Amino acid sequence: MSEKIGFLFPGQGSQSLGMGQALVEGRPDLRKLYEDASTILGYDLAALCFEGPAEQLNKTEFTQPALLVTSVVALRALGSGLEPVAVAGHSLGEYSAIVAAGGLGFQEAVQLVQKRAKFMAEAVPPGSGLVAAVLGLAPEVVQEACREAQSEGVVSAANFNAPGQVVIAGEKGAVERAIELVKAKGCRRVMPLPVSVPVHTALMKPAADRLLPFVETASLSDLHVPLINNADAKPLTTVTDIRESLIRQLPSSVLWEQSIRIMGKMGVTTFVEIGPGTVLTGLVKRILPEATLCNVHNPESLEATLSTLGKAA
Numbered sequence: 001m002s003e004k005i006g007f008l009f010p011g012q013g014s015q016s017l018g019m020g021q022a023l024v025e026g027r028p029d030l031r032k033l034y035e036d037a038s039t040i041l042g043y044d045l046a047a048l049c050f051e052g053p054a055e056q057l058n059k060t061e062f063t064q065p066a067l068l069v070t071s072v073v074a075l076r077a078l079g080s081g082l083e084p085v086a087v088a089g090h091s092l093g094e095y096s097a098i099v100a101a102g103g104l105g106f107q108e109a110v111q112l113v114q115k116r117a118k119f120m121a122e123a124v125p126p127g128s129g130l131v132a133a134v135l136g137l138a139p140e141v142v143q144e145a146c147r148e149a150q151s152e153g154v155v156s157a158a159n160f161n162a163p164g165q166v167v168i169a170g171e172k173g174a175v176e177r178a179i180e181l182v183k184a185k186g187c188r189r190v191m192p193l194p195v196s197v198p199v200h201t202a203l204m205k206p207a208a209d210r211l212l213p214f215v216e217t218a219s220l221s222d223l224h225v226p227l228i229n230n231a232d233a234k235p236l237t238t239v240t241d242i243r244e245s246l247i248r249q250l251p252s253s254v255l256w257e258q259s260i261r262i263m264g265k266m267g268v269t270t271f272v273e274i275g276p277g278t279v280l281t282g283l284v285k286r287i288l289p290e291a292t293l294c295n296v297h298n299p300e301s302l303e304a305t306l307s308t309l310g311k312a313a
Helices: 021-026 028-041 045-051 060-078 093-100 106-123 139-152 172-184 202-217 239-249 256-265 279-287 299-312
Strands: 005-009 086-089 129-135 155-162 165-171 189-192 270-274 292-296
Touching: 005 093, 005 279, 021 028, 021 045, 021 060, 021 299, 028 045, 028 060, 028 106, 045 060, 060 093, 060 106, 060 270, 060 292, 060 299, 086 093, 086 256, 093 106, 093 239, 106 202, 129 172, 139 155, 139 165, 139 172, 155 172, 155 256, 155 279, 165 172, 172 189, 202 239, 256 279, 270 279, 270 299, 279 292, 292 299
Parallel strands: 005 086, 005 270, 270 292
Antiparallel strands: 129 165, 129 189, 155 165
16 A cells, blocks of 8 residues: 555645644653754743644744644654655645655754745735635636736736635736736636735745745755645755755646646555645646545544555555
């Protein structure tokens, strides 16, 4: 069974109040991950994740460290007996995936993600960006609408998530214009997303430039299983490739649908989403309907996942 598993790690939009709390209550030793992260971050991360306030948890500079740490908590709860064929993470989740693949130590990952989140939040003035999911249109039609709306400012396709789901992001006025255009082109539904900065657009280039020296000097190791990266949907294992990919990731689109299809071609038949929520599980269901889907975000889902993997072993 082990040769057919892929690990997936969620990104922004998967956060919710209470995330990680039940896992820590079941495994008190895992609380140390929150404590170690809190020392680095300078605030009580467990309290923010478990109790909020939600407005703070939804701010990029707090969301990203919270998701990374909660995902690593879920990974440790799952245990070390499973060896995936490959790992992938959606945007911020790429850092959790690199930790899972042995490329980055936990504390260094927290430090890097704190800087990434800060630089991203500072790249655009608060309230000036907008992120929305466009449902029911072909990717090329969404891209055409974004091109047409660029007279209003920066807007582009940020995430190619699944068949019929493309996330667009950019400057507020330009995104609003693109939303009008996709609706005119037959879009079924547009959903604003709880992401406070326009990720994976040209607006993130300044953040990428500021992050570069920190990624270049971070203690990375070659991965023991491949990472299917966001920017190219290609399997990466070397430190050189990972460093370059993490910088390019910020202003580049997330090629999620393509990444999942690549994992399928690598032989992955069971996908385990590790971390808050089940957003990625839903996307994989639309990309590879025949895949076995598991997730680990609380004790019940952990037990169900271990049972599924045990039965299939």
